[in-house]
Amino acid sequence: MPLSQTAVIRSRRVVLPDDERPADVLVQDGLIARIAAHGSLAVEGARLADLGDTALLPGLVDTHVHVNEPGRTAWEGFATATRAAAAGGVTTIVDMPLNSVPPTTTLAGLEAKRKAVEGRAWVDVGFWGGTVPGNLADLEPLHRAGVFGFKSFLAPSGVDEFPHLEPAGLETALAEQARLGALAIVHAEDPAELAAAPHQPGPRYRDFLASRPAGAEVAAVSRLLAAARRTGARAHVLHVSSAAVLPLLRRARAEGVEVTAETCPHYLALAAEHVPDGGTAFKCCPPIRDEANREALWEALAAGEFIAVVSDHSPSTPDLKLLPERGGSGDFAVAWGGIASLQIGLPAVWTEARRRGHGLADVAGWMSAGPARLVGLDGRKGAIAVGHDADLIAFDPDGEFTVHADELQHRHPVTPYEGRVLTGVVRRTWLRGRVVDVTGEPFGTRLVRPGTAAAEEGGPGR
Numbered sequence: 001m002p003l004s005q006t007a008v009i010r011s012r013r014v015v016l017p018d019d020e021r022p023a024d025v026l027v028q029d030g031l032i033a034r035i036a037a038h039g040s041l042a043v044e045g046a047r048l049a050d051l052g053d054t055a056l057l058p059g060l061v062d063t064h065v066h067v068n069e070p071g072r073t074a075w076e077g078f079a080t081a082t083r084a085a086a087a088g089g090v091t092t093i094v095d096m097p098l099n100s101v102p103p104t105t106t107l108a109g110l111e112a113k114r115k116a117v118e119g120r121a122w123v124d125v126g127f128w129g130g131t132v133p134g135n136l137a138d139l140e141p142l143h144r145a146g147v148f149g150f151k152s153f154l155a156p157s158g159v160d161e162f163p164h165l166e167p168a169g170l171e172t173a174l175a176e177q178a179r180l181g182a183l184a185i186v187h188a189e190d191p192a193e194l195a196a197a198p199h200q201p202g203p204r205y206r207d208f209l210a211s212r213p214a215g216a217e218v219a220a221v222s223r224l225l226a227a228a229r230r231t232g233a234r235a236h237v238l239h240v241s242s243a244a245v246l247p248l249l250r251r252a253r254a255e256g257v258e259v260t261a262e263t264c265p266h267y268l269a270l271a272a273e274h275v276p277d278g279g280t281a282f283k284c285c286p287p288i289r290d291e292a293n294r295e296a297l298w299e300a301l302a303a304g305e306f307i308a309v310v311s312d313h314s315p316s317t318p319d320l321k322l323l324p325e326r327g328g329s330g331d332f333a334v335a336w337g338g339i340a341s342l343q344i345g346l347p348a349v350w351t352e353a354r355r356r357g358h359g360l361a362d363v364a365g366w367m368s369a370g371p372a373r374l375v376g377l378d379g380r381k382g383a384i385a386v387g388h389d390a391d392l393i394a395f396d397p398d399g400e401f402t403v404h405a406d407e408l409q410h411r412h413p414v415t416p417y418e419g420r421v422l423t424g425v426v427r428r429t430w431l432r433g434r435v436v437d438v439t440g441e442p443f444g445t446r447l448v449r450p451g452t453a454a455a456e457e458g459g460p461g462r
């Protein structure tokens with residue numbers, strides 16, 4: 001297919017950065033060339049896609065995805081993850097540095113990732129680097145090679161090849177990242193608080209919840225904020241599960257610390273009260289907490305306290321989830337901690353957002369513009385705006401569907417949303433102006449890096 005095809009996409013609900021309105025969107029050479037009054041554009045040679053009342057949204061930018069390839073491709077992989085992304089309206093993913101082998105903690109690790117993704121991506125892909133004990137000298141080469149920042153853990157990560165940072169290591173790593181101007185993204189749970197919590201293995205969710213208390217998040221975030229204050233590093237708190245950390249973040253921002261935070265669809269759509277005993281598909285760390293906490297997260301989201309809502313898609317093979325329905329023990333203490341939701345994050349959030357009176361522009365802000373801003377891609381991604389990549393989705397906000405894991409594009413049919421009726425259906429996805437067909441071939445892998453979305457096409461080279 002030629003790159004230069006021209007199309008007019010018409011919808012009575014085009015979701016622009018501030019609100020939605022009827023409009024025609026002209027797509028040329030993969031970019032949004034013009035936004036005009038509904039029904040006004042007649043461009044010679046342009047194909048018309050009239051969506052009627054189906055909304056046109058910017059494609060989602062999901063900055064928290066564990067693809068696990070190379071090394072643990074049995075868990076997910078670029079082909080399956082990016083097909084799931086496209087089917088779910090996500091047009092850019094940024095891959096986390098761990099659970100793949102090697103992890104993205106060295107330049108060689110990044111090159112292995114870039115080689116693995118070649119020819120296997122249905123959406124645009126970028127990479128985070130990782131900070132682990134002993135790789136301080138690797139940060140600058142990774143930064144120069146175009147990672148979006150560096151992830152670290154303050155407590156054990158769950159995989160041996162990605163150890164966590166002790167307090168002194170965190171301080172040194174943040175100082176180096178401040179020097180580089182790189183964003184420090186952090187899994188904030190405190191190992192001492194986790195060790196001090198009661199540990200009762202078994203299938204009861206309340207036992208698991210007690211083993212990962214909110215205090216572990218609070219202690220880790222306050223340690224991170226203190227280190228960010230001393231070093232001047234820009235910090236981002238990943239997957240905030242407990243609303244108890246929000247006052248700390250507010251105070252730090254008021255004091256001039258550059259800190260942002262994200263939360264995830266499962267913390268907004270699910271609550272501990274709904275998790276069945278043995279329901280290890282719901283296990284993630286930090287954990288899904290109670291209803292009151294969930295409501296507090298929604299209030300914070302509405303108040304603009306989270307820059308992004310991103311999936312933290314972190315699947316494993318079904319056997320590692322120890323699912324009782326597959327003969328597993330359902331033991332929360334042992335099951336892999338990670339939720340697969342890349343394809344259904346948008347409807348999961350929209351279902352709840354709409355119920356609370358939010359509009360599509362709010363959701364696009366949380367799931368598209370916000371994450372694009374987090375990684376500095378906001379000049380090219382995350383909004384329907386002239387000059388942006390024509391990454392778009394046709395989204396039926398009134399459509400409903402029942403989640404069946406085996407109908408999703410994820411590699412494995414495991415999801416905590418199984419059997420739930422969600423509102424909002426992605427009807428079509430455009431990547432840089434072209435309709436994505438997940439049953440067909442990918443267009444050619446495009447890797448994104450800071451500052452530009454159009455750095456590379458057709459391969460992983462520079």
Ligand code: ZN
Nearest residue numbers: 064096312314
């Ligand atoms: Zn994660």
